[in-house]
Amino acid sequence: MLDTTLDSLDLRGDFYTRNFQPHPSENRLILNMGPQHPSTHGVLRVILEIDGEYIVRAEPVLGYIHRMHERMAEVKRYEQYLPNLGRIDYLHALAWNWAYVGAVERLMGLEVPKRAEYIRVITCELNRISSHLLWWGAYLLDLGAFTPIMYAFADREIIMDILQRITGSRLTYCYYRFGGVSQDIDDKFIEQTKELCKYLRPRLKMYKDFVTDNIIFRKRVEGIGIIETEILRKYGATGPVLRGSGIAYDVRKTKPYSVYSEIEFDVPSYELEDAFGRYLVRMQEMEESLKIIEQCLEQLPAGDFILPKAPKRPKPPAGEVYFTVEGARGEIGVHLLSDGSAYPYRLKLRSPSFSNLSLFPEVVKGTLLADAVSILGSLDLVIPEIDR
Amino acid sequence: MSNYSKSQSIREGIWSLIVGLKITAKNFLKPTITVHYPRETVPTDKLEGYRGHIELVPKPKDPFTPKCIMCNLCATVCPSGCIKLVTVKEPIEEKSKSGTNTQEDKKTAKKKFKKKLVAFELNYNYCSLCGLCVQNCSVKSLRFSKDIYLAGYSKEEFEYDLLARLRAKAKVKSAKELPQKNSEG
Amino acid sequence: MTKEGLGHVLEVKPGFCALLATGKVGYKKQLFILPDDLLNVVKHLDECGYALENITALEIEEGFLLVYHFNQWNNGEKLALKVLLTDGVKEIDSISDVYPGALWHERECFDFFGIVFKNHSNLIPLLLDPKENIHPLLKAKNKRQPLAAIMPESEKIEQYIKIEELGK
Numbered sequence: 001m002l003d004t005t006l007d008s009l010d011l012r013g014d015f016y017t018r019n020f021q022p023h024p025s026e027n028r029l030i031l032n033m034g035p036q037h038p039s040t041h042g043v044l045r046v047i048l049e050i051d052g053e054y055i056v057r058a059e060p061v062l063g064y065i066h067r068m069h070e071r072m073a074e075v076k077r078y079e080q081y082l083p084n085l086g087r088i089d090y091l092h093a094l095a096w097n098w099a100y101v102g103a104v105e106r107l108m109g110l111e112v113p114k115r116a117e118y119i120r121v122i123t124c125e126l127n128r129i130s131s132h133l134l135w136w137g138a139y140l141l142d143l144g145a146f147t148p149i150m151y152a153f154a155d156r157e158i159i160m161d162i163l164q165r166i167t168g169s170r171l172t173y174c175y176y177r178f179g180g181v182s183q184d185i186d187d188k189f190i191e192q193t194k195e196l197c198k199y200l201r202p203r204l205k206m207y208k209d210f211v212t213d214n215i216i217f218r219k220r221v222e223g224i225g226i227i228e229t230e231i232l233r234k235y236g237a238t239g240p241v242l243r244g245s246g247i248a249y250d251v252r253k254t255k256p257y258s259v260y261s262e263i264e265f266d267v268p269s270y271e272l273e274d275a276f277g278r279y280l281v282r283m284q285e286m287e288e289s290l291k292i293i294e295q296c297l298e299q300l301p302a303g304d305f306i307l308p309k310a311p312k313r314p315k316p317p318a319g320e321v322y323f324t325v326e327g328a329r330g331e332i333g334v335h336l337l338s339d340g341s342a343y344p345y346r347l348k349l350r351s352p353s354f355s356n357l358s359l360f361p362e363v364v365k366g367t368l369l370a371d372a373v374s375i376l377g378s379l380d381l382v383i384p385e386i387d388r
Numbered sequence: 389m390s391n392y393s394k395s396q397s398i399r400e401g402i403w404s405l406i407v408g409l410k411i412t413a414k415n416f417l418k419p420t421i422t423v424h425y426p427r428e429t430v431p432t433d434k435l436e437g438y439r440g441h442i443e444l445v446p447k448p449k450d451p452f453t454p455k456c457i458m459c460n461l462c463a464t465v466c467p468s469g470c471i472k473l474v475t476v477k478e479p480i481e482e483k484s485k486s487g488t489n490t491q492e493d494k495k496t497a498k499k500k501f502k503k504k505l506v507a508f509e510l511n512y513n514y515c516s517l518c519g520l521c522v523q524n525c526s527v528k529s530l531r532f533s534k535d536i537y538l539a540g541y542s543k544e545e546f547e548y549d550l551l552a553r554l555r556a557k558a559k560v561k562s563a564k565e566l567p568q569k570n571s572e573g
Numbered sequence: 574m575t576k577e578g579l580g581h582v583l584e585v586k587p588g589f590c591a592l593l594a595t596g597k598v599g600y601k602k603q604l605f606i607l608p609d610d611l612l613n614v615v616k617h618l619d620e621c622g623y624a625l626e627n628i629t630a631l632e633i634e635e636g637f638l639l640v641y642h643f644n645q646w647n648n649g650e651k652l653a654l655k656v657l658l659t660d661g662v663k664e665i666d667s668i669s670d671v672y673p674g675a676l677w678h679e680r681e682c683f684d685f686f687g688i689v690f691k692n693h694s695n696l697i698p699l700l701l702d703p704k705e706n707i708h709p710l711l712k713a714k715n716k717r718q719p720l721a722a723i724m725p726e727s728e729k730i731e732q733y734i735k736i737e738e739l740g741k
């Protein structure tokens with residue numbers, strides 16, 4: 001017999017909801033935002049305790065696209081792990097590529113040719129722009145503006161076409177190799193990239209008129225989601241989230257890797273501490289990236305695009321290395337331990353979105369439900385990167 | 389807030405909306421930039437560098453035979469294990485078509501046998517298009533194809549035999565070329 | 574190699590940190606401490622203005638090694654704290670009172686290794702299915718390596734510092 005009385009049904013929710021609050025007080029509501037909520041960009045779930053329209057408590061639930069990349073690293077050889085890197089953060093895949101090959105190169109003491117370094121900078125910055133463009137479109141989509149994402153995708157398409165020609169893929173790049181890159185760039189690439197820079201500048205200006213100055217948009221972001229420096233420090237936030245609160249920490253500038261020390265660029269930061277500050281940082285970062293690309297194209301030296309005697313199947317010596325690069329969302333870290341075999345002993349991926357999201361419960365306390373969406377968007381989350 | 393600055397901010401706000409609308413209106417009159425698939429397809433010049441699934445490269449003089457030397461390197465390097473080479477040992481002199489050999493033969497005359505590729509299986513379902521196999525092939529027997537419009541109803545449709553594919557392609561090509569040659573001659 | 578490296582590592586007295594050579598690892602400082610001193614050291618780092626960057630663990634022959642990464646924003650200098658849990662101990666103090674950002678990192682370590690963090694406010698699985706009690710990063714016994722084999726740097730202890738003098 002099927003028991004269908006009310007008592008037999010478990011109305012207390014699943015494991016996480018029960019754990020979140022066993023006994024909600026009478027006039028409070030437990031609300032699940034996600035995992036299929038459009039504003040969570042993927043599959044993030046946030047359990048909220050709300051009092052009317054105000055959020056009392058929030059708790060993100062992760063793991064819906066957890067793939068255990070760190071375990072995969074232990075059962076694959078060093079070179080076999082390369083395609084995984086493109087799938088951790090699908091928006092800024094090349095930064096993850098870089099963090100990993102950089103760590104292995106450091107462990108093995110490989111010297112990357114100058115030309116390869118410049119190619120890496122150019123492609124990584126192109127990728128950063130395309131990542132920021134998608135964030136820009138998607139963020140406005142969250143806020144209720146539909147058209148900007150169309151403009152963003154039109155521009156992204158050009159960048160993806162350029163990158164596709166040399167990397168072979170449009171999204172999940174697997175382009176960097178130990179000691180260089182997998183394919184040299186040619187004149188057509190340089191030509192296209194120069195044209196892109198010329199094309200994007202007025203577009204970014206147009207975006208400013210179109211969205212940044214828009215009164216409705218301003219009302220949704222100004223003064224929303226104030227994050228103080230102390231919270232940022234205790235939660236380890238990095239990237240535009242940090243710079244939007246006035247701390248100009250950027251790995252490319254503070255601890256320059258590769259050839260970033262030879263290039264002139266600014267690290268934009270705003271002391272607004274709100275969602276608008278984070279927005280402005282990203283918008284300006286795109287212009288800075290264009291600057292970097294143009295300089296690199298000018299200074300591009302001739303030479304090898306990959307170290308001629310770079311091992312295709314490396315076997316690094318035993319040791320530990322921690323290498324960080326600046327991704328579109330913040331500091332990407334790869335902590336690699338090798339025991340001298342062809343398989344990594346332990347690989348830890350430090351993802352910036354993970355830390356950036358962890359401060360969300362702190363920030364969202366006492367805000368309106370609609371503002372929570374704005375705050376989530378301003379953190380620029382990529383869920384696969386958080387879940388890994 | 390004083391009355392003056394309030395009206396100022398309202399005016400600025402409305403103006404910002406007008407600016408936005410102007411941009412939208414301008415773009416509304418611009419031509420479409422999307423491709424109406426399947427009525428239109430992406431132009432081939434946009435496909436430069438695109439990685440379709442891998443394919444075998446034929447020998448320059450013999451379009452029916454791949455350059456592959458059956459070293460198995462691509463199969464071992466592939467992170468997803470999607471390549472499988474099926475080979476048989478064939479005696480050199482006798483040239484038996486079936487390719488069946490008894491255990492004894494193998495032991496006695498090891499050197500008289502030659503490996504022969506009968507199938508080059510690719511399970512495209514698991515391929516991540518990383519390019520490691522293409523890069524690691526020492527005789528450059530692999531390259532990326534330009535097959536982009538792939539769709540199917542089952543997984544099995546994406547398990548290819550690249551050798552058969554190469555032969556089929558070569559056949560079509562030679563069939564096309566033959567009549568031309570005949571008409572020329 | 575094994576015995577000697579390990580011997581050095583364990584020779585940390587309570588109240589002291591062993592400063593290890595950093596080599597090419599990429600840290601500015603590398604400290605080895607006893608599990609009981611963890612909270613003290615972390616409090617000290619907090620006062621010095623370090624930001625918590627990452628917490629990770631790994632299983633080795635001797636037990637578990639926890640690595641805490643800290644960072645300084647003004648100069649990007651990283652500091653790594655290393656704590657070794659030996660003799661089958663699977664418990665350590667949570668640092669989430671000092672750095673609330675550690676809450677998630679510690680839950681992740683609990684997920685992957687089953688390390689229990691004492692005084693953690695919400696130690697439930699973060700990324701894995703709560704119904705299954707699996708710890709995917711635990712290694713088979715024959716796969717575990719001794720500490721000295723994977724961190725040759727840890728054999729060289731440069732000096733001992735009192736915890737109170739860390740910031741200088």
Ligand code: SF4
Nearest residue numbers: 456457459460462525
């Ligand atoms: S690596 Fe090249 S030659 Fe070797 S088996 Fe593969 S395709 Fe054939």
Ligand code: SF4
Nearest residue numbers: 466515516518519521
């Ligand atoms: S491209 Fe990569 S995943 Fe695909 S078959 Fe080649 S090695 Fe395997």
